[in-house]
Structure formats: C-alpha cells, structure tokens
Amino acid sequence: MGAIMLQGTGSDVGKSVLVAGLCRALVRRGYRVRPFKPQNMSNNAAVTIDGGEIGRAQALQAMAAGVDPHSDMNPVLLKPQADHTSQLIVHGRVRGTLGGGNFRQARGQLLSEVMDSFNRLSAQCDIVVVEGAGSPAEINLRAGDIANMGFARTANVPVILVGDIDRGGVIASIVGTKAVIDPEDAAMIHGFLINKFRGDIALFEDGYRQIESISGWRGLGVVPWLSAAVRLPSEDAVILERKRRPDGARFIIACPILPRISNFDDLDPFKIEPDVDLLMIPPGSPLPAEASLIVLPGSKATIADMQAMRAQGWDIDILAHHRRGGAVLGICGGYQMLGRRIADPQGVEGPSGTVAGLGLLDIETVLSGDKTLREVKGRALGASFAGYEMHIGQTSGPDCGRPFAHLEAGRPDGASSPDGRVLGTYVHGLFGGTALRSAFLDRWNLSSSQQDHGVAVNAALDDIAAQLEAHIDIDALVALAMR
Structure with missing residues (x-):
C-alpha cells in the first residue's frame, strides 16, 4: 500500500x-x-x-x-x-x-x-x-x-x-x-x-x-x-460565475446562483448540447427575459434561499417569465420553492420558520424527518433515466397528483402544473443520460446531441x-x- x-x-x-x-x-x-x-x-x-x-x-x-x-x-x-x-x-x-x-x-x-x-x-x-x-x-x-x-x-x-x-x-x-x-x-x-x-x-x-x-x-x-x-463537474460554486455565454444557441436556460446552491452539476449535461445556452446568473443580475426555461436548482437552505431570491427580485423575474408563457423546472430545493409554502418547524436547515413559495405549483413542503439518500431509476416524459435523491422534507398537494416521474416500483416523484409548463422533481442527475434529455428538449422541437454525459466526462x-x-x-x- x-x-x-x-x-x-x-x-x-x-x-x-x-x-x-x-x-x-x-x-x-x-x-x-x-x-x-x-x-x-x-x-x-x-x-x-x-x-x-x-x-x-x-x-x-x-x-x-x-x-x-x-x-x-x-x-x-x-x-x-x-x-x-x-x-x-x-x-x-x-x-x-x-x-x-x-x-x-x-x-x-x-x-x-x-x-x-x-x-x-x-x-x-x-x-x-x-x-x-x-x-x-x-x-x-x-x-x-x-x-x-x-x-x-x-x-x-x-x-x-x-x-x-x-x-x-x-x-x-x-x-x-x-x-x-x-x-x-x-x-x-x-x-x-x-x-x-x-x-x-x-x-x-x-x-x-x-x-x-x-x-x-x-x-x-x-x-x-x-x-x-x-x-468536468465543478464542486465549487465560485466557478459558476466565471462561465461565459456561448454565441448562436437557440434555446436559453437560465439558473440563478443562490447563496446555498447545491448539486448545480445537474445542469452540466446541457453544456454539450449545441442548441442550448446555459446561463448561470449571479446575484445582482436579472434573469434574462429571453430565456425559454428557468431552472431553480438544489439548495442546502431552502427557506433562506427563497428569501434571498426575493431580495434579488428574481421571484418577480420568474413570475413574469411564467406569465409570458415560459417554462420553469425546480430540482429538489428548487422544487420546494415552486410551491405555496415551505415550513421548517424543527429548524432542520437553520432557524425554524415558514416562508411563502412562488405559488407556481399547488404543493407545500415540511422540512422534517431523516435525509433521503438513494440512487433511483425511473421514467419521465416517456423516457427512462437514472439519478439520485438527496433531500430532507415531505412535499404534498394536488399537483403531486400529476407527478413529474414514476420511479421504480411505481413510486411517484415530483409534480407538474395543469398546463405542464411548471415541473418539479426531487431527483438529481436525471439529465446525464441521453433519453430523458432528448425527450425534454423535444418539448421545444430541439434535437439532442445524443451524447451520454458520463461518456463525455x-x-x-x-x-x-x-x-x-x-x-x-x-x-x-x-x-x-x-x-
């Protein structure tokens, strides 16, 4: 040795x-x-x-x-x-x-x-x-x-x-x-x-x-x-602010860099798509009006990041984007932010309290219980995927009746709005394979590179x-x- x-x-x-x-x-x-x-x-x-x-x-x-x-x-x-x-x-x-x-x-x-x-x-x-x-x-x-x-x-x-x-x-x-x-x-x-x-x-x-x-x-x-x-996936969120915007992409994805952003490499697979422009938006900058999709990423402190989002005025940008017909995807903590309410009665992620969410999904989340840590496989948008869950909290509400995905053994995950323009999921890493990423981009009539992100890494x-x-x-x- x-x-x-x-x-x-x-x-x-x-x-x-x-x-x-x-x-x-x-x-x-x-x-x-x-x-x-x-x-x-x-x-x-x-x-x-x-x-x-x-x-x-x-x-x-x-x-x-x-x-x-x-x-x-x-x-x-x-x-x-x-x-x-x-x-x-x-x-x-x-x-x-x-x-x-x-x-x-x-x-x-x-x-x-x-x-x-x-x-x-x-x-x-x-x-x-x-x-x-x-x-x-x-x-x-x-x-x-x-x-x-x-x-x-x-x-x-x-x-x-x-x-x-x-x-x-x-x-x-x-x-x-x-x-x-x-x-x-x-x-x-x-x-x-x-x-x-x-x-x-x-x-x-x-x-x-x-x-x-x-x-x-x-x-x-x-x-x-x-x-x-x-x-390669980045571990340090500081590097996100150094990414430059490529030219010529037809489809813009905007993601705000929240103070406690986590698992932001969920979006890395979109970097290999020639028609996609992935923009990580730092504090002090508005979310671009020309974005087709806004992604709310994972967060280590969901309530605090929800408050930070409001302090930046990003909530106004997101709601305006939605009124214009834009799509919104929330992953893990970002999924929780899409609901009506987030409660942390036991102070799991910081001081105990409750905060209003964006209200784009008819759901609410209570941060309690043990942390969920597991690898998962499932299907969403008619395509298979593999990823992992890493979260605390239980989310419930009428929009959970339209789950984003069905995991192994038929277990539902996430929620979607009646018109399908707002989606939320607890699964990280689901865009690494080609099938779901292709199905996701097909919603906007975009062709995928068909490149497996793991192969690229x-x-x-x-x-x-x-x-x-x-x-x-x-x-x-x-x-x-x-x-």
Whole structure:
C-alpha cells in the first residue's frame, strides 16, 4: 500500500482536477487506486454505494479510479447552512451541526474516524491519492487540523504542494508556504507542482529553478492549462460565475446562483448540447427575459434561499417569465420553492420558520424527518433515466397528483402544473443520460446531441491523464507513494 497527498498554496488551485487526473493516469498504468479527502466543505455532494454522501469532487475522482464512490473517500463533509453553521456529515451520515464556537474542537476529535476510513481504503488498493483542503499555509487553522498537515503527519503520507501560476505570485506562494509553516510540517513536503500554466513553459524555467533553490523542494512538473477540465463537474460554486455565454444557441436556460446552491452539476449535461445556452446568473443580475426555461436548482437552505431570491427580485423575474408563457423546472430545493409554502418547524436547515413559495405549483413542503439518500431509476416524459435523491422534507398537494416521474416500483416523484409548463422533481442527475434529455428538449422541437454525459466526462478524464503523463514526473510520485 502507498499514498501521496496533494495540498495547495490556496483554495481553487486545481487540486481536485489534478487528483482526478492522477487517479486516471495511475489506473491506466495498472494500479488499483482510491481517492481520499479527509475533510471537505461543499454543498455539491453525491450519493455513495453504501447509502451515504460525499463531496462531488470525490465522486468524480472515484469515477477516474474506475470504482464506485464510497463514504470512506470523504469521511468528513461540512455543508454550509444559512445561519453561519454547517451540517456535519461523518462517514456519509448526518451527525449534527457545527458553528464557529465548536468547529475546531469538534474537528480535531474526528481525526480517528478519518484514519479509520483511510486505513480501510488503503487495504483495498495499491495507492491512495489524497486531496488536501484550502492550504497548509493557513497556520491560524493548524491546531486540530485534519484536512492537511494534521492528517499527513498522523498517516505519514508524503505531500506535494500545488501552486496556481494563472492567478499570479506562484513563486511567493510556494516559497512563502515554506516560510510560515512549522518545520516538521515542511518536512512532509517532498516536491511541488505548478498548475494552470498558459504559453511556453520554457519561459518559466528560471522561476521553476529558483523555487527549487529557495524552498529546497523538488519540482515535479509544470501542468499546462487543462482545457478538458471545463468538461468536468465543478464542486465549487465560485466557478459558476466565471462561465461565459456561448454565441448562436437557440434555446436559453437560465439558473440563478443562490447563496446555498447545491448539486448545480445537474445542469452540466446541457453544456454539450449545441442548441442550448446555459446561463448561470449571479446575484445582482436579472434573469434574462429571453430565456425559454428557468431552472431553480438544489439548495442546502431552502427557506433562506427563497428569501434571498426575493431580495434579488428574481421571484418577480420568474413570475413574469411564467406569465409570458415560459417554462420553469425546480430540482429538489428548487422544487420546494415552486410551491405555496415551505415550513421548517424543527429548524432542520437553520432557524425554524415558514416562508411563502412562488405559488407556481399547488404543493407545500415540511422540512422534517431523516435525509433521503438513494440512487433511483425511473421514467419521465416517456423516457427512462437514472439519478439520485438527496433531500430532507415531505412535499404534498394536488399537483403531486400529476407527478413529474414514476420511479421504480411505481413510486411517484415530483409534480407538474395543469398546463405542464411548471415541473418539479426531487431527483438529481436525471439529465446525464441521453433519453430523458432528448425527450425534454423535444418539448421545444430541439434535437439532442445524443451524447451520454458520463461518456463525455470519462473522455475528459482520459485527456487530463494524458496531459499529466506528458508534463509531470509520475514515476517520482509513485516512488514517493510507495516508499
């Protein structure tokens, strides 16, 4: 058994994509590989084979490794809620909430459970590829750390530091990390990678050697800008605001970026449709009047996001869109927002309370009970699909008598308006296959690309693995992992 860990000089330096690409590259070399992230913070999650949930990035990395996602791959998941707290998920199951007052103490107590998961994964494979969170240079968070050096030192896993040259200051960020971290932490770092390089790599040769000289760490490669990464699901909602609008599409889908948006990769399959323009609308911008379809996405805090929607004036945009004859689709939390009322009497997702919904569906939701986590198959619009449920709450009302879908064993899901222009479902990931996406687009007389989204993602992972093989010293990484 071996292991290697990628940590970053900061957030969003590309660790998740590099881990996924490295998993695929190692699998192509014949190794049995498992991804691992000790602690993650994300509202974009995936259902696991053991009936739990983990960060979306770890599910992607599992795909890259050719295995089913398992809760051991991300033993601690924090899902931010509306009131400055986070829902704590341990080994795939809800364990409670953490706030600023108890976060550090509770986090430190979870290290033994992190190690349990790591040891179980290690027993299943040749190499575990570990992803850190944030940066080890956040020395104010070092006490009780389980995400970076606290884990690396406990598990005795060698670390590679990743710097993002695209954001600038990569020399200072790598050398500065060496300067501020504890010497025993620095001793865990055996090399560095430069990520997101654009242009002629030869032009950075002097800078690369200067980092080696000043830090004392070995350079293990310069990774070019990976254009294939845009075809992968994103875990961080920040990236949504960077998407550019393509030209020439006939059909516009608009989706507001809510403060606690979750599972927003539900819409990724529409990016491969040539006639579709998917617009993720940031706060401060109106929903475009020319949109044919508005999608309300999942939410980790449905009541708070409903209030945020009203504060942005998006509710006015949605109702005007509907009066003009436009269609609306709500997924999970977005489905709940389409109803007349959302109640959280027990404070499941934040302070207890009730809020009026958009009233586009004659339904109401009560947030209570256990979280539903399961993979599902079914039929909708005359087509088959596969997806997963991940929600808290029960929804009822007359429009549920016209379900969006019928799941296995005839179980109904979701609701629709009498005229069929407003649809709601609890199922995530249902557009990944070609059948339902084609049937959905056919409602507007649009032809589908007939491309399976999973196939497209796997092709992107292969492209990234090939780039890593060409530009980094994977032999050295394997030697470190197996030392």
